[in-house]
Each structure stands twice: as structure tokens, then as C-alpha cells.
Amino acid sequence: xxASLITKILDVVILLMMPPLLPGIINRVKAWFAGRKGxxxxxxxxxxxxxxGKQSVISSATTWVFPAGxxxxxxxxxxxxxxxxxxxxxxxxHFEGDLILLVYLLGAARxxxxxxxxxxxxxxxxxxxxxxxxxxxIAEPALFMVLLVLxxxxxxxxxxxxxxxxxxxxxxYLSLSTLLLPSAHAVVSGRMQAALILSAVxxxxxxxxxxxxxPVDDPNTHxxxxxxxxxMILDNSGRLLAAQTYASSMKLLILSALLVHLLLxxxxxxxxxxxxxxxxxxxxxxxxVGIVGIVESFMARLRLKLIPMLLASAFLLGGFAFLLLIG
Numbered sequence: 001x002x003a004s005l006i007t008k009i010l011d012v013v014i015l016l017m018m019p020p021l022l023p024g025i026i027n028r029v030k031a032w033f034a035g036r037k038g039x040x041x042x043x044x045x046x047x048x049x050x051x052x053g054k055q056s057v058i059s060s061a062t063t064w065v066f067p068a069g070x071x072x073x074x075x076x077x078x079x080x081x082x083x084x085x086x087x088x089x090x091x092x093x094h095f096e097g098d099l100i101l102l103v104y105l106l107g108a109a110r111x112x113x114x115x116x117x118x119x120x121x122x123x124x125x126x127x128x129x130x131x132x133x134x135x136x137x138i139a140e141p142a143l144f145m146v147l148l149v150l151x152x153x154x155x156x157x158x159x160x161x162x163x164x165x166x167x168x169x170x171x172x173y174l175s176l177s178t179l180l181l182p183s184a185h186a187v188v189s190g191r192m193q194a195a196l197i198l199s200a201v202x203x204x205x206x207x208x209x210x211x212x213x214x215p216v217d218d219p220n221t222h223x224x225x226x227x228x229x230x231x232m233i234l235d236n237s238g239r240l241l242a243a244q245t246y247a248s249s250m251k252l253l254i255l256s257a258l259l260v261h262l263l264l265x266x267x268x269x270x271x272x273x274x275x276x277x278x279x280x281x282x283x284x285x286x287x288x289v290g291i292v293g294i295v296e297s298f299m300a301r302l303r304l305k306l307i308p309m310l311l312a313s314a315f316l317l318g319g320f321a322f323l324l325l326i327g
Contacts, residue, residue, distance in 0.1 A: 004089075004090070007087065007089035007090070008089075008090075008092045010087065010089075010278070011085065011086050011087060011089065011091065011092050012082070012092055014086050014087070014282070015078070015081045015082065015086060015250070015253070018253055018282075018285075019246065019249035019250040019252065019253045020042075020044035020045045020048060020246065020249050021041070021042070021044070021045075022249055022252050022253055022256070022285070022286075022289045023043075023044045023249055023252070024039070024040070024041040024042055024043050024044050024045075025041065025286060025289050025290055025293065026213075026289050026290075026292050026293040026296065027039050027043065027293070028041055028293070029290050029293025029294060029297065030293050030296055030297050033293075033294070033297035033298075034297065044245070044249060047242075047245065048242050048245060048246060051237075051238055051239065051241050051242035051245070052238075052239055052242050054237065054238040054239070055238050055239075056236070056237050056238035056239055056240045056241075057237045057238070058240075059120060059235065061120065061121050062119050062120055062121075063119055065115055065116055065119040066116050066119040066120060066235070067240060068116075069112045069113065069115060069116025069119070070113075070116065070233075070236060070239075070240045070241075070243035070244045070247070071240075071243050072109075072112045073109045073112050073113050073116075073243065073244065073247050074243045074244075074246060074247040074250075076105045076106075076108050076109040076112070077105070077106070077109050077247040077250050077251055077254070078247075078250065079093075079105055080101075080102050080105040080106055080109075080251075080254055081250055081253070081254050083098045083099075083101060083102045083105075083176060084102065084176060084254050084257050084258065085176060085177050085180055085181060085257070085261065086253075086257045086281065086285075087277065087278045087281045087282075088181060088182070088274060088277035088278065088280075088281060089181070090177040090181065091176060091177045094175050094176065094177035094178075095175060096174050096175055097174045097175070098174075098175050098176055098177075099147050099150075099151075099174060099175065099176045099179070100147075100174070102176065102254075103140065103143055103144060103147070106210070106251065106254075107136065107140060109247065109251075110132060110133075110136055113129075113132070113229075113232055113233070113244070114129035114132050114133055114232060115129075116232075117129045117231075117232035117233070117235075120235050122234075122235070124231055124234070125231055125232055125234060125235065127231065128228050128229070128230075128231030128232040129232055131228045131304070132228055132229065132232065134308075135209060135216070135228070135307060135308070135311060138308055138311035138312055138315065139206055139209045139210060139311050139314070141315055142202060142205075142206055142311060142312075142314040142315040142318055143203075143206050143210075145202070145315055145318030145319055145321075145322065146199045146202050146203050146206070146262075146318045146321075148318070148322055149195055149196070149198075149199045149318055149321045149322050149325060150179050150180075150196075150199065150262065151173055151174065151179060152322060152325045152326065153179075153192050153195065153196060153325060154173045154178065154179040155173050156189075156192060156325065157188055157192065176258075180258070180261035180262075180264075181261075182264055182265060188265065191324055191325065191327075192325060194321075194324060195321040195322070195324040195325045196262055196263065196321070197263070198317050198318070198320055198321035198324070199262055199317070199318055199321045200259055200262045200263050201314075201317055202313075202314040202315070202317035202318045202321070203255070203258060203259050203262060203314075204259060204288075204291075205310060205311065205313065205314040205317075206255070206311075206314050207252070207255040207256065207259065207288075207292070208292065208295070209307075209310075209311055209314075210251060210255060211248065211251055211252045211255065212228060212229035212230070212248070213292055213295075213296060214295065214296040214299055214300070214301050215295070215299045215300065215301050215302040215310070216228075216301075216302065216307055216310065216311075217229055217230075217301065218230075218301045229248070252289065253285065256284075256285040256288040256289060257281070257285055259284075259288055260281055260284035260285055260288060261281075263284070264280075264281075264284075
């Protein structure tokens with residue numbers, strides 16, 4: 001009981017404190033490849049402190065939706081983070097079917113971001129909202145496909161037969177805390193490892209899209225033809241912009257944690273209070289965002305018509321992984 005409480009507190013501390021570090025790692029990696037010094041590693045923390053101390057400027061043309069939107073988005077992303085095990089222990093909140101709630105919370109956060117953008121009455125922000133929703137139509141099914149692979153791998157590694165699964169044997173395997181945590185008794189085949197690697201590649205593409213990173217979007221540009229997420233928060237300032245920035249970095253942490261757990265060995269048998277296991281998970285998330293920085297250093301933003309093809313490839317990779325498992 002005491003160990004469970006400690007791990008939950010540690011999970012919440014990581015969830016609340018680590019997100020602003022991840023954009024700093026990406027920026028430092030990009031600066032290193034460009035031969036520049038780059039901003040401080042903790043620059044996002046400094047930006048959040050500065051924004052929280054400033055007053056928000058709100059247009060008289062907006063309704064209550066605009067000032068409430070960023071905080072609704074932040075609340076949903078935080079709730080989604082509480083469903084995700086960041087280390088080798090169960091998430092602070094876990095129950096049957098929480099993986100479905102996770103996807104819908106991220107989708108609802110996207111909806112309120114777009115809704116707040118359209119509430120300004122700006123055609124510029126409406127354009128960004130339209131692009132965000134259009135890409136989400138492909139990205140969300142791809143994410144569900146990755147989770148389907150995870151569920152299938154979960155009951156197969158536990159020795160549940162396909163017949164038993166169809167008859168209701170998936171009970172207990174629709175929770176992220178059940179599916180993601182390694183077990184010393186898990187049965188792992190080469191086919192399952194290959195399927196999980198394919199799913200991890202698909203999830204990495206989804207991460208780039210969901211978090212507005214290159215090559216899907218460029219978080220550092222303000223050009224009309226290249227913006228998607230950033231254009232939706234152009235009118236945000238002060239605490240509103242701080243909430244959006246914090247929520248965006250927390251989404252990056254959540255998807256990075258999911259990617260790390262996908263690649264962890266199913267039969268590793270990591271224990272809740274193992275310091276090495278927690279360090280391994282944290283280093284995995286740092287390595288994931290470091291790879292994002294490497295990708296952004298060597299790639300340019302794709303043309304808009306190519307982005308649906310990239311997201312469709314993530315869906316196909318997830319589909320191939322699923323067929324590999326059930327074949």
C-alpha cells in the first residue's frame with residue numbers, strides 16, 4: 001500500500017514537472033546540429049513563469065469560450081496524463097477502458113482548441129482549426145489502430161487464446177496500466193516484437209502530428225501557408241498562452257511515455273520501486289524527444305497535400321502490425 005502511494009506521487013510529480021523540459025531538449029538538439037548554442041534547457045519554464053505573471057488580452061468580439069478554452073484543454077490533457085503510467089508502476093487513475101478515454105480526452109482537447117480559435121472570428125485562426133481537424137480525421141484512427149495492436153499483444157503475451165478473447169477474454173486488458181507494464185511471466189514471440197516495433201514507428205508519426213512538430217507542422221513559424229497549431233493560439237496571451245504551452249508539452253510527454261512503454265520488453269518484469277526502472281523510463285522519454293529534435297534538424301516541413309499521406313502510412317503500419325499478430 002505504501003509503495004503504491006509512493007509510485008502514484010512520483011508519477012504525478014513527473015507529469016506536472018517534466019513537460020516543459022521536453023521542448024527545451026528538442027531545441028538544444030536542433031541547436032547542436034546547427035552548430036549554435038541555442039536557448040537554455042529550461043527556457044520553457046522561464047517562459048511559463050513570465051506568461052503566468054502577465055495579464056491576458058481578450059478581444060471584445062469573443063465569448064466565454066475563448067478565455068475558457070485553454071484551461072479546459074489543460075484540464076483534459078492533465079486528466080489524460082493521470083491515465084498514463086509514466087514509469088514501471090500503475091497510473092494514478094486506472095480502470096477498465098481507460099485507454100479509450102485517453103484518446104477521447106486528447107480529441108476533446110483538440111476540439112476545444114479549435115473552438116476557441118474560431119471564437120475569435122479570425123479567418124486566419126479558422127484556417128488553422130480546419131487543418132487541425134482535417135488531419136485529426138486520419139491521426140485518430142491511426143492511434144486507435146496502435147492501441148488495438150497493444151491490446152492484442154497484451155492478451156497474446158498473457159496466453160489468452162483468440163477464442164477466449166472473442167468470448168470476452170479481453171476483460172482486464174483494456175486498461176493502459178495492465179497493457180503497458182511489463183511482466184516477468186509474459187510470453188513474447190518474434191512476431192509480437194516485430195508488430196510492436198511497427199506500432200512504435202506509427203506512434204512516432206502520430207506524435208509528430210499531434211504535437212505539431214516537423215515535418216507535419218513547424219512550431220517556430222508564423223507564415224500563413226505553414227501554420228496549423230500555432231495559428232490557433234495567436235490571440236492567446238498571458239495565462240491563456242501559458243495554459244496552451246503547458247498542455248502542448250504535456251501531450252508530448254504522454255505520447256512519448258506511450259511510445260517508450262511500447263518498446264519496453266514485455267517480459268522485463270520491472271518492479272514499481274526499482275530506481276533503475278524509473279530511470280530507464282525517463283531516459284526513454286528524453287531519448288524520444290531527442291529523436292524528434294534530430295528529425296527536425298534533417299527534415300523540412302512537408303507540403304500540406306503530403307501530410308495526409310504520412311498519417312495514412314501510420315494507419316497502414318498499425319494495420320500491418322495487427323495482421324502480423326493475428327496471422
